[in-house]
């Protein structure tokens with residue numbers, strides 16, 4: 041089946057009232073900021089699903105997923121390596137600071153422009169950029185850098201005062 045092209049902009053309130061859903065593509069060439077962060081230009085179009093709806097509180101929202109496969113530069117060996125990037129998003133349009141404060145936490149607020157529209161491609165691109173790993177690295181077993189050189193990455197197990205896992209902190213940061 042031919043995938044549709046995800047519209048560049050959308051009126052989230054109108055689309056919510058029409059309960060529009062899209063299962064389609066955003067051309068890779070549209071995502072110039074995202075492309076700039078990759079090891080190589082990606083020619084794979086982004087697969088996006090997005091649905092517009094009104095929730096039981098009467099809030100118009102749109103939510104969905106985006107995924108693609110890209111190449112990033114490994115920070116350890118400087119070689120490109122493949123990574124699957126996927127993200128989920130849920131936005132609700134807001135028109136004032138107050139709207140934003142009253143918005144349930146499950147949504148991110150997005151301001152509409154003077155035509156009542158949002159830049160869907162831009163939002164999805166922002167989400168993809170946030171979904172990139174903070175530090176791009178091969179899996180240790182796949183990285184050609186000598187294993188001896190990797191011991192710097194080991195966690196100091198000498199102190200057992202804190203059971204805090206540093207990776208959970210990373211996960212928290214990634215969510216922001």
Ligand SMILES: [Zn+2]
Pocket residue numbers: 114115116117118119177178182183184185
């Ligand atoms: Zn590597």
